[in-house]
Amino acid sequence: MNKFVRKMGLAALLATSALVPVAFADTPTNGGDIIVTYKDDIATLDPAIGYDWQNWSMINALFSRLVDYKPGTTELAPSLADSYDVSDDGKVYTFKLHPGVKFTNGRAVTAADVKWSIERAVNPKTQGPGAGFFHSIVGADKMTAGTAETMEGITAIDDHTVKFTLSQPDATFLNVLALNFASVVPKEAVEAAGGDFGKHPVGSGAFTLKEWTIGQRLVFQKNPDYFIKDRPHVDSFTIEIGQEPLVALLRLQKGEVDIAGDGIPPAKYLEMKKSPEFEGMIVDRQQLETSYVTLNTQVKPFDNAKVRQAVNMAINKDRIVRIINGRATPASQVLPPLMPGYDQNYKGYAYDPEKAKALLAEAGLKDGFSTQIYTSNTDPQPRITQAIQQDLAAIGVKAEIKAVANPNVIAAGGTQGQAPMVWSGGLGWIADFPDPSDFYGPILGCGSAVAGGWNWSWYCNKDIDARAQAADAMPVPAKAEERNKAWAQIFTDIQTNDAPWIPVFNERRVVAKAKRMGGPDEIYIDPTRVINYEAIYVNK
């Protein structure tokens, strides 16, 4: 079991992604203090808990992990670990830690810290949302059940060597270790904070938190002892809270702000995009996201695949994209185009109301039917849902719109037999890491078709589940190509035969930045980071 056959540096590891690596045209310059604005409070900076798109990039900048991504790409790169070995059967991973790395409290980072930090993320007492990602480590089940305080699958062999034993091969394991939830934290600082570690974070990342005035600002300062040379580039970044997006844009125009984190409100988007004044200030990029309508396979008449296929043909996706001023691309399938496994040749269901009606008639619903569609109540989601409602009406389906707050949409979707249709907009699935399996298990797999789960189609196909498991057992990178092909086939089969979703569009993210901010767009909307604070810089 412990016989290491393959021995390689992580740097040599092939990216699991089809993305082209970013070519940095300019050399980054060092120095400068920048200001970033957000409307909402920063919830927490605890890496075991923070899980929204604002704090995700900040937590990332405060802490380090065994592996990480190269800025602006989905390519894995070594970080806290210099190298790793994986056993033949793909079940044992052994990492060698980079020597001499210190937490910002001065203590050296050890293998025991890695073990303790991941156990903390899994422990239900932490109440973190990331526990599920570590399910393949031996002992994770006992930990989440609350019957064990440590995980036997993680061993600190010595100060610089840590070993993970998995209960089954997991091709996504390195991606999991690059998630914020796997950040290494010093036990003594967590305990000293007495449950408030999220407000008093200590890590070994590119920045330290210098000031947090609740409701007003957070100041992050460069960590002079950061173990990755020549990073970060800016001396500090200040997050200003409570800034209305429109006001933030006005301030950006006046040069008071460097990055308007909330981007551009949909209503202003076209105006700004066309204005020469904002040229070079708008970053507009695809992300690993799909917005969709779930069709509840346990609720009549959506228990009939023909009906699900029919409504798939009824939706005019081009029109919906126009409603949000073209900030998205119509989707044909579950996976977004940037995701490995995306099938460029798969066209999905073309818009064809006549064929849709014919299919409904075949299913014995010549006169249509009445149903409900749940949606988030914040703009533009209700407007999008109205467009869907009109499209459905055209084939005789009367859908009543239930516009409610986000948590109530989640509750309705996760309650068996409640929501016939849910529009996922505002809650759409953004990948946690660049691997197709992230779009299956938590939203389409049998295991997530449970109360409180996110499989709102309540879709469970045992054959597909077995194929998904087989695909995830394929070792990466040796069989990465084959594995991506297997996943591509799984997703197109799901859509062709069972159609549990109407994939509607892939939304792009928009960030507005000052002209003085340097570097490629990819580090302002980093596929795994949102804003990559470690890589951005100020032009001199």
Place this chain on the structure above:
Amino acid sequence: MAFFLARRLVQAVLILLGVAAITFLLLYFLPADPAVLIAGRSATPQMVAAIRHELGFDQPLGMQFLHYVGNLLHGDLGRSYTQKTEVLPLILARLPATLILMAAGIVVEVALGLTFGIIAAVRRGGFVDRSVMMLSFVGVSSPQFVVALLLLYVFAATLGWFPMSGFGTARHVVLPALTLGVLGAGWYARMVRSAMIEVLRHDYVRTAHAKGLSGRRVVLGHALPNALLPIIAMVGIDIGQFMSGVVVVEAVYGWPGIGQLAWQAIQQVDVPIIMGVTLVSALAIVLGNLLADFVAPFVDPRIRSQ
């Protein structure tokens, strides 16, 4: 007087307990399960169950409420689900901003309201009166966000007299206070006007005029004090209302007050914060009314003698 004070205090405590109970019940019956939100998208039902247990959701409702009230009596408002930190410091950190905006807003609305209300009452039926009433009508019916954005655009973005957003200096408070004040002044102007018209009809006003007092002394010295009572009651109500946060104004001006906190907590079903803010607001309303009750006798001797 002491008896009156004691009775009002007991009432206040009962009101707060009632508010706590009703809010607790309402939040308990929400369809959204905070444990599901906390557990995240990758969680299994076991993980959700473990978190429900950690939060004490698996206990009967009565026990949960007793537990909450017990902690409350120790000054413990609980811990936020999303921020994973004590609720009380979160509220206290935002209290100064809310207090400043409340005070500044009330000063502006009372100053504007009194001035225009008195002028309108004295010139009843004339052009000034009709203009003031017209303007107050516009003020009362304007949406806060329109006025806020308008002031922001003109005085901050275009003229650059005031900062566009934030908190800290006296200049920061001007535009938010004006927004609140201009809108609130409409109510005050209308109320002062009708109270003054009522008072100005009284015989003692005619007597004062007959004594040969100047118009100004009659209006400000004799009539106004008698018309103040409803204004004091209204300030009491406003204290409570502004203390519970002025969500829109705070959002537009990036004002770090309690309203922002409440709004974010509601969107995330962060029950402990919602409970905390509700209780603090209820406390403020009770205190505001109590304050008005105590001030009234000093202004109006007729109440003192009762």
